[in-house]
Amino acid sequence: MAKFKIIISDPETGTSKTVELEETRAIPLIGRKIGEVTDGSIAGLPGHKLQVTGGSDKDGFPMRSDVHGGVRRRIVLSGGVGFNPQDRGERRRKTVRGNVITDEIVQVNMKIVEEPKRLKESKKTKEEKKPLEKEVETEAQTTSSA
Numbered sequence: 001m002a003k004f005k006i007i008i009s010d011p012e013t014g015t016s017k018t019v020e021l022e023e024t025r026a027i028p029l030i031g032r033k034i035g036e037v038t039d040g041s042i043a044g045l046p047g048h049k050l051q052v053t054g055g056s057d058k059d060g061f062p063m064r065s066d067v068h069g070g071v072r073r074r075i076v077l078s079g080g081v082g083f084n085p086q087d088r089g090e091r092r093r094k095t096v097r098g099n100v101i102t103d104e105i106v107q108v109n110m111k112i113v114e115e116p117k118r119l120k121e122s123k124k125t126k127e128e129k130k131p132l133e134k135e136v137e138t139e140a141q142t143t144s145s146a
Contacts, residue, residue, distance in 0.1 A: 002026040002103045006043050008050065009111045019043050029108060034065040034099040037113055047116035054081065055101065055108040063097045063105070070102035 004026045009016045021029070021043070028042045032052055040048030055063045057072070062082045067073055074095050077083035082096045101108060 002030060004029060004101075004105065005107045007107065007109050008043060008045070009053075009109070011111055029101050030103060032101045034063060040112070043110070045112075048112055049114035050110040051113045052101070053109045053111050055097075055105050057097045057104050058106050061095050061097045063099060063101075065099045067096055067098045068100075069098040070100035070104075071098050072096070073098065 002021075002023070004021045006019045006021060006029075007016055008019065025042065028038070029052075032038060034052050034054060037049050037051045040046060040050045043050060054065075057063075061072060064075075064081045067075065072095060074093050076091050077094050077096075078089075078091045079085055083092060083094045085092070097105070
């Protein structure tokens with residue numbers, strides 16, 4: 001049965017979270033392609049929208065968005081996912097996985113595309129409070145030192 005390790009990135013805060021899905025919870029991800037947006041409730045984040053950005057299979061081969069299907073292929077690469085050229089113009093044949101999530105995929109990378117509105121509002125109020133606290137501290141320091 002399918003077992004996935006999902007890494008969810010939050011581009012706004014720069015943090016990531018790891019979630020492990022097994023058996024029936026992992027089934028909704030099978031057949032999804034890189035770039036598709038899905039509901040966050042399958043990963044334990046209700047109200048969020050998550051976009052599939054990549055992943056890797058059981059042997060460590062990365063998923064690549066321009067290889068169609070869920071198969072493993074040997075393709076000639078000049079850069080991008082799966083190959084980092086050392087010389088200018090270097091090309092090499094490398095093994096990569098297709099852009100469809102299958103049961104052979106172990107790790108799935110996702111990013112948060114949309115958050116619930118109430119979470120956005122609470123984050124904004126926290127951010128607004130922090131600068132105000134800093135201003136109060138600096139004012140207190142200037143008055144005590146004078």
